[in-house]
Amino acid sequence: MANPLFTSMINLSNNFIWVISSGAAVAIAAGFLSSFVVIRRMALVSDILSHVALPGIAMALLFNIDPFLGALTFLIAASLGTWFFEKKTHIPSEAIIGVFFTAALALGVVLIPNEALVESLFGNLFLVTFSDALMIIIVSAVIFISLVLLAKKLLLSIISKDLASSVKANPDLISLLFFLIFSVVVALGIKLIGTLLMGALTILPGVTARNLSWSFKSYAVWSVVLAVVMTLCGIIFANFLNWPPGPTVILTGIILFVVSLILRKS
Amino acid sequence: MPAPSGPPRFLMTINPNKTILDVKNLTVKFGGFAALKNVSFSVKEGEVLAIIGPNGAGKTVLFRTILGLVPYEGAIKWAPGVKIGYAPQQIYADQRIPITVKEFFALKSGRKTSIFHELKAVGLKPDILNKQIGTLSRGMFQRILIAWALLDHPEVLLFDEPTAGIDVSGEDTIYNLLHRLQKERHLTLLLISHDLHIVFKYTDNVLCLAKEKMFLGKPHQTLTEKTLAELYGESAFHVHD
Numbered sequence: 321m322a323n324p325l326f327t328s329m330i331n332l333s334n335n336f337i338w339v340i341s342s343g344a345a346v347a348i349a350a351g352f353l354s355s356f357v358v359i360r361r362m363a364l365v366s367d368i369l370s371h372v373a374l375p376g377i378a379m380a381l382l383f384n385i386d387p388f389l390g391a392l393t394f395l396i397a398a399s400l401g402t403w404f405f406e407k408k409t410h411i412p413s414e415a416i417i418g419v420f421f422t423a424a425l426a427l428g429v430v431l432i433p434n435e436a437l438v439e440s441l442f443g444n445l446f447l448v449t450f451s452d453a454l455m456i457i458i459v460s461a462v463i464f465i466s467l468v469l470l471a472k473k474l475l476l477s478i479i480s481k482d483l484a485s486s487v488k489a490n491p492d493l494i495s496l497l498f499f500l501i502f503s504v505v506v507a508l509g510i511k512l513i514g515t516l517l518m519g520a521l522t523i524l525p526g527v528t529a530r531n532l533s534w535s536f537k538s539y540a541v542w543s544v545v546l547a548v549v550m551t552l553c554g555i556i557f558a559n560f561l562n563w564p565p566g567p568t569v570i571l572t573g574i575i576l577f578v579v580s581l582i583l584r585k586s
Numbered sequence: 587m588p589a590p591s592g593p594p595r596f597l598m599t600i601n602p603n604k605t606i607l608d609v610k611n612l613t614v615k616f617g618g619f620a621a622l623k624n625v626s627f628s629v630k631e632g633e634v635l636a637i638i639g640p641n642g643a644g645k646t647v648l649f650r651t652i653l654g655l656v657p658y659e660g661a662i663k664w665a666p667g668v669k670i671g672y673a674p675q676q677i678y679a680d681q682r683i684p685i686t687v688k689e690f691f692a693l694k695s696g697r698k699t700s701i702f703h704e705l706k707a708v709g710l711k712p713d714i715l716n717k718q719i720g721t722l723s724r725g726m727f728q729r730i731l732i733a734w735a736l737l738d739h740p741e742v743l744l745f746d747e748p749t750a751g752i753d754v755s756g757e758d759t760i761y762n763l764l765h766r767l768q769k770e771r772h773l774t775l776l777l778i779s780h781d782l783h784i785v786f787k788y789t790d791n792v793l794c795l796a797k798e799k800m801f802l803g804k805p806h807q808t809l810t811e812k813t814l815a816e817l818y819g820e821s822a823f824h825v826h827d
Binding site for chain 2: 472475479480481482486
């Protein structure tokens with residue numbers, strides 16, 4: 321098989337520790353984020369938003385800069401746009417986002433060279449280097465801590481913006497910070513499981529955890545645990561089965577989701 | 587029994603000359619439609635003000651505006667540092683948000699004794715704390731919202747139809763409770779209500795909102811049959827003194 325995704329897998333053992341630890345770090349950040357994404361009912365918004373990274377990656381490849389920075393720039397711009405629309409208009413945001421962001425996807429596909437496209441769509445965490453891993457772990461830690469600090473106010477403004485305002489927690493500002501955090505998490509996932517699938521990593525853990533939780537605390541803990549389990553099991557399965565890692569991680573997450581549905585009914 | 591916590595407002599005296607809220611020429615527009623037009627009133631410390639009016643008169647919009655949630659023209663001035671408790675009419679109580687009553691309270695205050703105290707004040711037992719918010723009945727949830735508003739001892743309470751969703755015997759209890767709390771804690775209370783009986787019984791002043799008109803004053807002087815007919819249409823109510 322001449323797929324570029326598999327060529328580096330032979331050297332796996334050398335940097336396996338970095339693959340595992342950066343995967344786990346992103347999973348912890350994305351898992352915690354997903355518990356808010358799901359109850360804020362922006363699962364689909366988050367999925368579409370994750371596609372916005374593509375033209376950013378394309379531009380970065382054209383100008384020979386780090387694709388992470390290109391993706392991050394576009395994601396932050398898109399997040400600010402989404403936040404602005406949500407705040408200023410009463411037009412259903414899905415419609416605007418749907419048109420605008422699929423345009424971004426189309427543009428990205430036109431601009432990105434073929435091999436690089438496959439990698440940016442589905443990622444390749446087996447190509448992660450030591451410096452990549454270090455950056456991913458530090459940024460994930462910053463994201464996780466920011467979410468912990470923001471959690472109470474964020475949760476309150478999801479339950480009711482009015483209640484949040486009554487205790488002087490500015491719901492607009494919180495929503496902006498949430499979108500920015502979301503952008504950084506999606507951008508982080510690009511090197512690991514790719515832009516297309518990063519949306520799934522910010523949805524699946526939360527959706528699955530909700531089937532298993534009664535309190536918010538257990539829900540958030542389950543989201544993080546499930547994100548880590550799906551990422552690590554996905555990496556190991558991909559390694560054994562010689563499958564591309566990004567899709568394997570997501571398929572593992574889907575299996576966990578089905579299991580949670582069965583457990584919920586019984 | 588858990589001891590009441592927070593500042594001893596019971597010992598404080600109210601200053602009926604102190605203005606807590608001053609609203610001047612307030613206009614709120616949604617697109618070209620004016621939801622509120624030139625509304626002016628002020629609220630003194632310890633006052634109970636009822637806001638009444640037909641559906642769509644802008645009562646809830648008024649509350650949301652003075653809380654700073656809606657863009658407006660005119661002036662809204664709160665006394666410096668005043669602490670507000672707000673119980674909305676309806677909130678997004680999505681049954682699918684996994685959150686317990688205890689966690690919902692913790693979003694406002696971490697002090698357990700205060701939570702027990704306010705739960706008791708609204709007639710609920712502490713065993714409700716481990717229930718999920720989505721599983722509560724409307725009446726129960728309304729009481730939780732009132733307890734939530736009371737938490738951390740606010741000086742001003744905003745209540746948007748606190749009895750919507752509560753049965754009649756429950757309704758009476760809620761108003762008795764509000765009345766008692768208002769007296770005990772020297773609260774300033776702004777109340778949206780549909781129930782004129784309650785307005786006459788418990789409030790100092792009443793603000794009537796209708797499309798283009800606004801009436802403000804003591805309930806017995808303001809709520810004449812003539813004003814009510816203007817507000818709600820002819821012979822919608824018959825008032826007994």
